[in-house]
Amino acid sequence: MTASPSPDLDAKIPAGPLTEKWDRHRSALKLVNPANKRKYSIIVVGAGLAGAAAAASLAELGYRVKVFCLQDSPRRGHSIAAQGGINAAKNYRNDGDSIFRLFHDTIKGGDFRAREANVYRLAQVSNQIIDQCVAQGVPFAREYGGGLANRSFGGAQVSRTFYARGQTGQQLLLGAYGALMRQVGAGQVTMLPRREMLDLVVEDGRARGIVARNLLSGAVEQHAAHAVVLATGGYGNVYFLSTNAMASNVTAAFRAWKRGAFFANPCFVQIHPTCIPVHGDYQSKLTLMSESLRNDARVWVPRRPGDHRPPARIPETERHYFLEEKYPAFGNLVPRDVASRNAKEQCDQGKGVGETGRAVYLDFSEATEREGKATILQKYGNLFQMYEKITAVDPVRQPMMIYPAVHYTMGGLWVDYNLMSTVPGLFVLGEANFSDHGANRLGASALMQGLADGYFILPVTVGNYLAQLPPMPPDPESPVFNEISRQSEERVKGLLAIGGKRPVDEFHRRLGLLLWDHCGMARNEAGLRQALQQVPEIRAEFWRDLRLPGSGAELNQSLERAGRVADFLEFAELMILDALTRTESCGCHFRQESQTADHEARRDDRRFAHVSAWEYRPGHQPLEHRESLDFTSVTPSQRSYQ
Amino acid sequence: MSTAKAPIRLTLKIWRQTGPDAPGAFREYPVGPLSPDMSLLEMLDVLNEELTRQGEEPVAFDHDCREGICGMCGAVVNGRAHGPQPATTLCQLHLRHFKDGDVVVIEPFRAGAFPPVRDLVVDRGAFDVLIAAGGYVSVNTGGAPEANTLPVPRAAAEKALDAAECIGCGACVAACPNAAAMLFVGAKVSHLALLPQGEPERARRALNMVRKMDQLRFGNCGNEQECQAACPKGIKIDNIARLNREFLRAAIKSEET
Numbered sequence: 086m087t088a089s090p091s092p093d094l095d096a097k098i099p100a101g102p103l104t105e106k107w108d109r110h111r112s113a114l115k116l117v118n119p120a121n122k123r124k125y126s127i128i129v130v131g132a133g134l135a136g137a138a139a140a141a142s143l144a145e146l147g148y149r150v151k152v153f154c155l156q157d158s159p160r161r162g163h164s165i166a167a168q169g170g171i172n173a174a175k176n177y178r179n180d181g182d183s184i185f186r187l188f189h190d191t192i193k194g195g196d197f198r199a200r201e202a203n204v205y206r207l208a209q210v211s212n213q214i215i216d217q218c219v220a221q222g223v224p225f226a227r228e229y230g231g232g233l234a235n236r237s238f239g240g241a242q243v244s245r246t247f248y249a250r251g252q253t254g255q256q257l258l259l260g261a262y263g264a265l266m267r268q269v270g271a272g273q274v275t276m277l278p279r280r281e282m283l284d285l286v287v288e289d290g291r292a293r294g295i296v297a298r299n300l301l302s303g304a305v306e307q308h309a310a311h312a313v314v315l316a317t318g319g320y321g322n323v324y325f326l327s328t329n330a331m332a333s334n335v336t337a338a339f340r341a342w343k344r345g346a347f348f349a350n351p352c353f354v355q356i357h358p359t360c361i362p363v364h365g366d367y368q369s370k371l372t373l374m375s376e377s378l379r380n381d382a383r384v385w386v387p388r389r390p391g392d393h394r395p396p397a398r399i400p401e402t403e404r405h406y407f408l409e410e411k412y413p414a415f416g417n418l419v420p421r422d423v424a425s426r427n428a429k430e431q432c433d434q435g436k437g438v439g440e441t442g443r444a445v446y447l448d449f450s451e452a453t454e455r456e457g458k459a460t461i462l463q464k465y466g467n468l469f470q471m472y473e474k475i476t477a478v479d480p481v482r483q484p485m486m487i488y489p490a491v492h493y494t495m496g497g498l499w500v501d502y503n504l505m506s507t508v509p510g511l512f513v514l515g516e517a518n519f520s521d522h523g524a525n526r527l528g529a530s531a532l533m534q535g536l537a538d539g540y541f542i543l544p545v546t547v548g549n550y551l552a553q554l555p556p557m558p559p560d561p562e563s564p565v566f567n568e569i570s571r572q573s574e575e576r577v578k579g580l581l582a583i584g585g586k587r588p589v590d591e592f593h594r595r596l597g598l599l600l601w602d603h604c605g606m607a608r609n610e611a612g613l614r615q616a617l618q619q620v621p622e623i624r625a626e627f628w629r630d631l632r633l634p635g636s637g638a639e640l641n642q643s644l645e646r647a648g649r650v651a652d653f654l655e656f657a658e659l660m661i662l663d664a665l666t667r668t669e670s671c672g673c674h675f676r677q678e679s680q681t682a683d684h685e686a687r688r689d690d691r692r693f694a695h696v697s698a699w700e701y702r703p704g705h706q707p708l709e710h711r712e713s714l715d716f717t718s719v720t721p722s723q724r725s726y727q
Numbered sequence: 728m729s730t731a732k733a734p735i736r737l738t739l740k741i742w743r744q745t746g747p748d749a750p751g752a753f754r755e756y757p758v759g760p761l762s763p764d765m766s767l768l769e770m771l772d773v774l775n776e777e778l779t780r781q782g783e784e785p786v787a788f789d790h791d792c793r794e795g796i797c798g799m800c801g802a803v804v805n806g807r808a809h810g811p812q813p814a815t816t817l818c819q820l821h822l823r824h825f826k827d828g829d830v831v832v833i834e835p836f837r838a839g840a841f842p843p844v845r846d847l848v849v850d851r852g853a854f855d856v857l858i859a860a861g862g863y864v865s866v867n868t869g870g871a872p873e874a875n876t877l878p879v880p881r882a883a884a885e886k887a888l889d890a891a892e893c894i895g896c897g898a899c900v901a902a903c904p905n906a907a908a909m910l911f912v913g914a915k916v917s918h919l920a921l922l923p924q925g926e927p928e929r930a931r932r933a934l935n936m937v938r939k940m941d942q943l944r945f946g947n948c949g950n951e952q953e954c955q956a957a958c959p960k961g962i963k964i965d966n967i968a969r970l971n972r973e974f975l976r977a978a979i980k981s982e983e984t
């Protein structure tokens with residue numbers, strides 16, 4: 086169905102043994118003379134963990150930095166909502182952790198679909214991240230002796246997750262935001278909040294800047310720089326309902342795709358097992374209950390399908406602790422993809438609980454008895470509160486009800502080892518790139534990756550690119566710039582001119598349901614083909630019948646959403662195409678045609694040990710490129726958590 | 728989920744204002760029947776879809792995470808910042824806390840330092856300016872020592888986190904009769920003053936942030952304690968007392984040197 090893939094992409098992985106690649110590479114990269122750094126300007130789009138960390142670090146080095154974000158302040162990026170924690174290989178618990186073990190767990194957790202050299206580097210810099218954040222004053226949890234505390238997360242048998250109650254992302258982001266604001270105060274960073282990147286400007290084969298819309302005035306602005314860094318987060322909201330913040334979107338990445346950056350593994354979407362179930366058509370988003378809860382809670386359903394008794398009335402012997410029974414070694418701490426699929430399977434068998442039957446119990450009673458209510462509340466108090474606010478049920482008295490929900494996107498723009506995309510001068514960080522999590526991300530590793538990219542990797546690799554460029558300032562009024570800006574304005578006008586009858590969310594909701602049904606937790610050829618047919622139908626209706634009140638010259642939140650939904654409606658096709666092409670199962674990508682006898686994902690390493698990176702071709706189907714994945718220090722095996 | 732409850736109808740009175748300089752006024756919208764399990768923001772979504780269908784302009788309001796952590800949402804509901812529930816952001820407020828037939832008045836945070844933008848949206852950029860004046864530890868990337876070299880007593884870390892939980896929503900300013908930013912600044916100064924990492928810049932930070940606060944259009948603290956009552960994160964006014972101590976300590980020190 087697709088044109089045959091073109092030859093392998095070169096990820097520019099440095100030579101040498103895995104453990105020495107990064108150090109050797111760093112010493113071989115070209116440097117920009119300190120006095121010359123201020124002659125180079127860099128645009129950073131996004132001020133979540135990856136963007137804020139990068140912008141602050143680049144400014145500290147002396148580059149001139151412009152930062153863009155959607156929210157009214159860089160302190161509010163979606164990273165703020167991360168709850169559970171951040172991994173590092175400190176081995177403070179003396180439980181046998183090491184850089185190699187963190188690397189190994191992460192690459193295995195990703196079902197051997199990530200790039201080995203990147204994952205190893207991630208594990209290497211993980212410890213520096215903790216040092217950096219502690220120095221910034223991030224108030225991580227502590228032991229009585231004053232040392233840092235840890236908790237366990239899924240997919241690991243060591244305790245290596247650092248945390249600040251259930252709000253680790255908030256505290257890490259406030260640290261990075263402080264560092265960023267310090268540079269704003271020093272005049273090194275120009276902060277442009279409430280700006281949305283609408284397009285990437287590529288001139289003479291290089292990224293030269295962006296076109297952005299001022300969300301308050303509607304003005305379309307042209308910003309030029311020597312390099313552009315995208316740290317715009319993930320695209321989970323293509324499903325409409327997800328745990329992502331409402332503004333999370335694919336627009337920046339998708340526009341860059343249309344300007345030549347390849348999109349890698351778009352079908353790799355993480356569905357998180359522990360979220361508050363959907364409870365009404367009006368629902369606007371789903372709320373995560375941190376994976377850290379699985380440290381102390383037991384997941385169960387009634388053994389007998391259709392058992393509607395309240396949980397307290399179901400005796401112990403009639404409860405099915407399905408994860409503990411099936412995976413005795415990891416129990417409730419299996420990776421997310423495994424936990425989610427098993428929950429779905431139980432509900433499909435009619436054992437789901439709650440009003441809709443699409444939920445399983447997450448029960449704290451045993452832990453509360455063992456450790457006391459006070460201890461449990463100290464660990465998870467704010468999550469319990471959050472749960473109670475939404476559901477009006479106190480999880481101390483009654484088990485939580487949870488169900489899987491879209492949470493994180495492993496797919497993203499393809500980047501090489503230097504985090505540079507296929508467009509020279511365009512770098513991509515954090516959830517917006519694809520590099521480190523393969524087909525499934527382990528808990529507490531996105532924060533680690535975003536901060537590794539932002540604090541420690543990009544600031545080094547970008548210098549190598551800039552050192553080869555003349556410092557002449559790029560021209561934001563060049564014909565190419567003006568033309569791309571004109572196209573963006575036309576697009577905005579086009580949306581406002583549709584003059585139909587239906588509000589934007591209606592189309593978004595339909596798209597989301599379609600993807601959830603056919604490109605969600607389980608996928609098969611027939612369903613994917615059907616979805617591939619239906620997406621263009623929804624898109625055509627959108628462009629025919631959308632109604633947008635107001636104008637483009639003011640704060641217009643419907644218009645903002647419409648632009649993002651228009652991109653989702655195109656991007657969805659790329660996701661489905663990718664899911665269709667990958668006929669194996671791996672990690673989160675579960676093709677029903679490819680499963681083991683115990684319903685686990687069956688990989689096909691012979692045919693699919695590669696990254697699929699899609700190239701946009703106007704008027705044609707996207708072209709698949711491949712980066713083959715070679716493993717020198719781990720042997721891909723059928724993952725087993727039993 | 729919770730046991731199904733009867734749907735409710737409400738009369739909304741919402742502040743509408745098309746731009747910073749345009750005059751504003753309340754408009755009335757009857758809504759319902761609505762599920763009591765719906766959040767207040769979801770109710771606004773439903774209202775906005777309806778307004779859009781009718782060709783009217785939807786109500787502009789800020790929001791993002793919808794789980795009480797980003798600090799983007801905020802409005803005064805029935806006279807209280809973030810509404811009637813204690814320790815709850817606007818996005819976490821559910822209709823089950825209202826009765827069938829209630830009138831619900833929704834208006835923006837009002838304060839000199841937060842100029843209006845549109846409908847319920849205001850400009851809280853002054854908070855970023857305050858942080859830029861000193862709400863950080865000056866440590867460059869790469870310059871940090873091994874994390875466990877400096878032990879921090881558990882109680883100190885917990886107390887620092889209590890203060891660091893501030894989400895920067897601005898409810899404290901909106902609730903204060905003088906529109907003061909003492910709780911916001913107090914929380915940041917406390918967070919860093921309680922940790923050894925914040926020690927080297929402790930005095931400078933307190934002085935610079937307080938001076939900046941006075942330059943911006945925030946009022947003076949009259950010890951009304953409304954800020955504490957309105958804070959969705961339960962930030963205590965102890966932080967204001969600590970800010971006063973820190974400022975005094977710093978002022979004396981700077982005179983000495």
Ligand SMILES: Cc1cc2nc3c(=O)[nH]c(=O)nc-3n(C[C@H](O)[C@H](O)[C@H](O)COP(=O)(O)OP(=O)(O)OC[C@H]3O[C@@H](n4cnc5c(N)ncnc54)[C@H](O)[C@@H]3O)c2cc1C
Pocket residue numbers: 130131132133134135136153154155156161162163164165166167168169170171253254280281282283316317318319328329330333334336337373492493514515516517528529530531532533535
């Ligand atoms: C509820 C929840 C809990 C989580 N908990 C954990 C956890 O415990 N541990 C963990 O490791 N991971 C966790 N994650 C995942 C992790 O939080 C995210 O993957 C990570 O924070 C993403 O960071 P980022 O910097 O890449 O992007 P984001 O934080 O999403 O930031 C994106 C930035 O880009 C801006 N932006 C986007 N589009 C545009 C545009 N077009 N123009 C201008 N600006 C734009 C936004 O304004 C924002 O500033 C969690 C995720 C969720 C949803």
Ligand code: FES
Pocket residue numbers: 789790791792793794795796797798799800801816817818819
């Ligand atoms: S929307 Fe984030 S706190 Fe309310």
